[in-house]
Amino acid sequence: MRYSRKNAGILSLLLLFSSIGMMACGRTTVETGHVSYSSISSLTGMESTPVINYTLPVLTPNVLVDQQGYASGREKLAVVKSREPVENFRVIDKETGETVYHGKVENSDYNEDLHLYIGRVDFTEVTQNGTFYLECDRVGQSFAFTVQQDHYGELFRSLCAKLHEACENRRITEEEILTVLTACEWYPETFADDNANEIPDLLEDIAGWLEKTTNDTGQPEPENMTYVAALAKFGYLYQKYDVQYATQCLQHASAIYTKLTATSGRDAQKFMALTELYRAAGLYSYRTQILEYKDFFEDNTSYLEETDYLYGAMTYLATRQAVDVDLCTVFMEDIRNRGEELAKRSDKMIDAVTSVNNGTEDLLKRAEELSCANYILYSYQYTEILEDFLHYLMGRNKDSVCYYPEEGDTADYLLLIAQQVSLGGKHEQIK
Known part of the structure; x- marks a missing residue:
């Protein structure tokens, strides 16, 4: 065969695509893998003119x-x-x-x-x-x-380090602070105290975040009910470590609430703030305002779709102040029924090959709801399902994509993993 530039070019392309195929396949035989495409910069000729565009296939393991x-x-x-x-x-x-x-x-x-x-x-x-x-x-x-051996413990410590940095740099939201505080309340034994001052390190990080947030003159302090709830919840949890500072936080929460309530109606954020304020302060006025929501809760269960209502209900159930027994019964039954419903649906939501769900954020929200039911009434089944949520989000899904920790709030993962760390001994004992 006569050698020419044309033949040489064709031969080069054949060799190029042959090498691409070998690089893509590697040592793995993929029988039914999905193929997705990632862009590769175009090849150029002698005069830097693009002559061909191609993409390399990314194969999903089976x-x-x-x-x-x-x-x-x-x-x-x-x-x-x-x-x-x-x-x-x-x-x-x-x-x-x-x-x-x-x-x-x-x-x-x-x-x-x-x-x-x-x-x-x-x-x-x-x-x-x-x-x-x-x-x-x-x-x-x-x-x-x-x-x-300590798989979940390692994940937990890594997340705590990320949250420590987020608190220091004030890159954490009030919503995330509330979730972290919830984890501190439910699973206090899982949080480290490296400086041995008997205060969980992450709770100290949140204290530092609050001080910076309230004292920074260059950045306005949040004025919303979620921030009020975070202040009040922190004050309640921190009182056994520093009564004076905890009281200051609670008073500050009350002042912001009073300012906001003049122009606010009834909604999930306000209810959550009320439950935190009532548990921490016990004022009759807060109790009265909480009971104004009673008819709303008795008529429907859709409120559980809103995280703030769910967290508010959990706080109301946990308070040592005088509560309305009927309202507590409503919350208990609704959260329990929600847990049973999610347990039945979980097979479809997190099935490794045929899952039907609305993405990472929604899955974390459903896991959060199931975590609430599991906290109220510990269930070995729920603990297993919640671990399966983690397995799914960490790669055991149809696309073999590890969504953790890039997708979803770090605090949501913290709550799930803290639960696995805390219940790990009980989990293994049952097995």
């Missing part, structure tokens, strides 16, 4: 795992999807390449809608610390994941 990892003493599940039934799986040590465990793929049922076999991999018996990946014949490998 073995779906939690890419953040698993706790060594907890259940470890993965999902396999394939065009033909898959019988066996192997757990391979990433560092040594050795197979540390092997087993049978369970429940490999055919999904008519997806035209795929969906199987379950249970490798709970892998308890040694390390970095691993799963491998199945014809289907290929999963992404790498870790197994470690």
Whole structure:
């Protein structure tokens, strides 16, 4: 064949696409992986003129795992999807390449809608610390994941460090502060006290955030009911450490509330602020205003869709002040029923291959609602489901995308992970 520039150009392109194919596939055989595309800068000729545009395919593994990892003493599940039934799986040590465990793929049922076999991999018996990946014949490998004894503890400490920085730099919102304070209230034993002054470090971080927020003359202090609720909740939790400062925060919350209430109607934020103020101060006027919402709560359960109403209800149930028993009963029954409803729906919301949900923010909100039900009446089932929410958000989903920690509020993850840390011992004991 005569050699020419034209033939040389064609040959170069063939070699180029051949190398692209090899780079994209690597060592993993992907039988049914989804293909998405990421842009690559165009090639240029001798005169810097673009001559071709192309994109590299990104293949989704067919073995779906939690890419953040698993706790060594907890259940470890993965999902396999394939065009033909898959019988066996192997757990391979990433560092040594050795197979540390092997087993049978369970429940490999055919999904008519997806035209795929969906199987379950249970490798709970892998308890040694390390970095691993799963491998199945014809289907290929999963992404790498870790197994470690204190998996949730490590995640929790990492989130606390991020929140510490956010408080220092005032990049945290009042809504996030409330969620962090809720975690501090529900699971105080999980929070570190590195300076050994008997005050949880993250609670001190919030105290610093409040001081900067109230004293900064260059940036106006928030004037909204969510901020009032945060001040009052902090004052209630901080009183056993510093009564004077806690009282100042409560008085400040009351003053802002009085200013705002003149022009505000009844809404979720105001109700939440009232419940926090009433629990901390016990004023009869706050109790009276809370009871003005009673008819609204008795007529519907849609209020649970609003986080502020939900948090307000939880605070009202927790208060030691005089409460309306009927209203408490309404809250208890509604939150319990909501938990049961979410437990039934969870299989569809966080199914690894056929999930139907509205994205990360909505999933975190549903997990928050289920966390409330679990706090009121501890349920092993709820704890398992909430752990599955984390597994889903951390990569065990149809796109093998780890949404944590970039998508969703850090504080929401903190509440979920604090629950797993706190209930971990009970969880393992039941198993």
